[in-house]
Amino acid sequence: xxxxxxxxxxxxxxxxxxxxxxxxxxxxxxxxxxxxxxxxxxxxxxxxxxxxxxxxxxxxxxxxxxxxxxxxx
Numbered sequence: 001x002x003x004x005x006x007x008x009x010x011x012x013x014x015x016x017x018x019x020x021x022x023x024x025x026x027x028x029x030x031x032x033x034x035x036x037x038x039x040x041x042x043x044x045x046x047x048x049x050x051x052x053x054x055x056x057x058x059x060x061x062x063x064x065x066x067x068x069x070x071x072x073x
Contacts, residue, residue, distance in 0.1 A: 002047060003047070004045040004046055004052060005024065005045070005046055005047075005063075005064075005067060006043050006044070006045055006055060006060035006061075006063050006067075007021035007022060007023040007024075007028070007044055007046045007051070008043055008060070009021050009039065009040050009051075010022055010027065010040060012032070012038060012039070012040065017031060017032060017033045018031055018032060019038060019044075021044065021046065021051075023046065024064070024067065024068070024071070024073065025073070028046075030044075031050040032044070032051045034051065034052060035051055035053070035054060038051065038054065042054055043056070043057055043060035
């Protein structure tokens with residue numbers, strides 16, 4: 001089974017293949033090469049260090065709520 005966690009895009013790096021994201025309160029660098037036109041303030045699903053899908057804010061926030069509950073954050 002594979003899991004992905006929503007992350008908010010903070011910054012797109014100049015190489016346009018990587019982005020800084022807020023990943024459950026931590027800043028992480030993830031690959032964005034599999035997605036078209038990722039922009040700051042969008043939410044993406046991250047799996048194994050790669051953004052695999054752009055998702056809407058409401059879905060991301062709902063999912064983050066459950067992740068925080070499970071992880072007791």
